[in-house]
Each structure stands twice: as structure tokens, then as C-alpha cells.
Amino acid sequence: MLDSAARLFLPDHGLKDTLHGLTPMEQTGLEIAPHIKDLRALSTAEVIARVEHVTDAFFSDEGRGRTGLKPGSHVHLASRHDQPWWAFVDGYVMPAELSRMFASGRFNHVAMMIGTCKDEGLGYALRMQDLTVDEYHDYLRKNYPGISAKMLTVYPGQTTGEIHSAIAHSMTDSMFLYGSIRVADYESAAGEPVFVERFTRAPPGAPGVLHGTDDVYFMGDVRAGEGKYDADDERLSARMMPRLAAFVKTLNPNSGQPSPEWPAWTSQHRQYLEIGDRMQARPFQDQAIIDLFREQYGRQQA
Numbered sequence: 001m002l003d004s005a006a007r008l009f010l011p012d013h014g015l016k017d018t019l020h021g022l023t024p025m026e027q028t029g030l031e032i033a034p035h036i037k038d039l040r041a042l043s044t045a046e047v048i049a050r051v052e053h054v055t056d057a058f059f060s061d062e063g064r065g066r067t068g069l070k071p072g073s074h075v076h077l078a079s080r081h082d083q084p085w086w087a088f089v090d091g092y093v094m095p096a097e098l099s100r101m102f103a104s105g106r107f108n109h110v111a112m113m114i115g116t117c118k119d120e121g122l123g124y125a126l127r128m129q130d131l132t133v134d135e136y137h138d139y140l141r142k143n144y145p146g147i148s149a150k151m152l153t154v155y156p157g158q159t160t161g162e163i164h165s166a167i168a169h170s171m172t173d174s175m176f177l178y179g180s181i182r183v184a185d186y187e188s189a190a191g192e193p194v195f196v197e198r199f200t201r202a203p204p205g206a207p208g209v210l211h212g213t214d215d216v217y218f219m220g221d222v223r224a225g226e227g228k229y230d231a232d233d234e235r236l237s238a239r240m241m242p243r244l245a246a247f248v249k250t251l252n253p254n255s256g257q258p259s260p261e262w263p264a265w266t267s268q269h270r271q272y273l274e275i276g277d278r279m280q281a282r283p284f285q286d287q288a289i290i291d292l293f294r295e296q297y298g299r300q301q302a
Contacts (some may be wrong), residue, residue, distance in 0.1 A: 119208030121171025200276030
């Protein structure tokens with residue numbers, strides 16, 4: 001992510017002012033060992049024992065300890081969008097918010113295959129309780145304070161089912177589509193070969209095309225007859241695996257592969273490969289969604 005080892009250890013001073021001192025992750029690390037050399041002098045068992053001790057000390061009743069950590073999640077910061085899967089700023093490994101890092105050019109320039117699944121947010125939304133209309137409006141105001149009115153227009157919902165679908169859709173767009181397209185834009189602008197995919201194939205019986213579904217196909221972990229996949233899934237996986245291998249070998253997923261060609265993503269040609277019941281190149285037509293969330297996250301960084 002960072003372009004030099006020196007920058008790895010430059011803290012975000014604005015973040016430290018906000019937290020009035022060390023970040024929770026820094027406090028946790030210092031409790032385990034003041035310096036990495038101290039850990040290297042310990043056995044694996046001793047390190048694990050220290051981690052267990054610190055965990056017990058920091059996690060109190062109801063899951064929040066004196067550093068604000070929650071079991072099974074990342075750092076809890078009341079001023080942030082409180083979702084446990086967000087990348088968090090610890091002041092050192094992650095010196096600043098991701099958007100600031102990319103905008104300032106402090107990221108590694110690498111070739112990239114990147115994409116999303118059609119229903120990325122559905123698996124997370126399924127865990128949420130049903131919301132009334134008023135509760136849904138409160139949810140949008142809390143999580144998208146700068147654009148809540150626009151969110152309600154783009155992701156409307158009046159019934160329980162509609163609200164659930166709207167939340168799943170908005171999670172897909174804000175947490176996955178937005179990030180993947182922004183990273184694709186930054187890397188391609190840096191002159192790196194970038195290939196974007198959007199996966200639309202739902203395995204038989206699945207509620208949708210959930211987070212990580214495409215990984216299984218790219219890695220060949222699809223077996224017809226096991227109850228979860230069928231022959232069509234096997235055939236699709238057999239077409240996807242060589243493209244991943246070609247990218248690893250040549251940085252071009254089209255090398256030695258049959259049509260359709262996977263178009264490279266550039267600022268002039270914003271195209272991706274749709275992978276589903278068929279493979280086909282498509283122009284990216286959701287820039288309005290990207291702009292919507294740029295407005296939100298831009299407000300947060302101001």
C-alpha cells in the first residue's frame with residue numbers, strides 16, 4: 001500500500017489528535033511487547049500467552065474493554081462508520097484513511113485483476129434485523145450523513161422486504177463496487193494494467209451472488225455432484241481458471257485464451273468483463289453510483 005518503508009511509520013497526526021493519544025491498536029501492541037525485537041526473543045507459546053493475557057485484560061463485559069476493542073471486529077471508533085469489516089487507521093501500518101493514501105499517491109503501483117459479485121452486500125444484510133421505514137431513514141442518516149436524502153432516492157424502501165433489499169444493494173455498492181472501481185482508476189492512471197470483472201453467476205440454491213463467490217470459481221473449487229454446484233458451474237470455472245493463471249504469468253488474462261477478450265480498464269475505456277451464464281465485455285455504466293459515494297467519503301475526509 002505504501003511506497004516506502006519510511007512512510008510506513010509516519011502516523012496520521014490528525015488521527016492522534018482525534019483519539020487524544022495512541023490508537024487502540026497501538027495500545028494493544030505496546031501491552032503485548034514494546035518493540036518487535038522483544039517478541040523475537042520469545043517462543044511462540046510465550047507470545048500466544050501474552051496475547052491471551054492482553055485480550056483478557058482489554059475485553060470487558062459486553063465486549064468492550066478499556067481500549068475500545070470489540071471481540072470479532074476491528075477497532076471501535078464512535079466517530080467512524082461502525083462496521084467491523086472496514087479497514088481502520090492505526091496511525092502506523094495505515095497512516096491515513098485509504099482515500100487520502102491513494103489521492104496522495106502513497107500506494108504501490110501494481111498490475112491488478114479486481115472485481116465484485118452481484119450481491120456482495122446480501123450476506124451482511126441477512127444478519128440485520130428488520131427495519132421500519134423510520135428506522136431505515138435513521139440508518140441512512142447515521143451511516144451516510146452527507147447523502148442520506150440522495151440514498152433514499154437511489155435505494156428506496158417502504159416494506160420490510162424492500163428495505164432489506166435496499167440495504168443489501170447499498171452495501172454492495174458502497175462497500176465493494178465503489179472501492180474496486182476507485183482502486184482500478186488509481187492503478188490504471190498510474191500506468192498499470194488493470195482488468196475489472198463483475199460476477200453474476202449464483203450457484204444453485206444460493207440466495208444470490210454473495211461475497212467471495214467468484215473466488216471459488218477462479219480457484220477451481222467447484223465440483224458438480226456435491227450438492228452445491230452443477231455441470232454449468234464446472235464449465236464456467238474451467239474457463240475462469242486459465243485466465244487467472246494467464247494473468248499471473250503474463251499480467252494479461254487474455255494471453256492464450258479464447259474469446260471473449262477481457263478488456264483492459266483505462267480512463268478512456270472503462271470496460272469490464274461480466275462473468276455469469278456467459279462471458280461478455282460491457283461498458284461501465286454505474287459512474288453515478290461511484291460519484292454518489294465519492295461525495296459521501298469526500299465529506300468524511302474534509
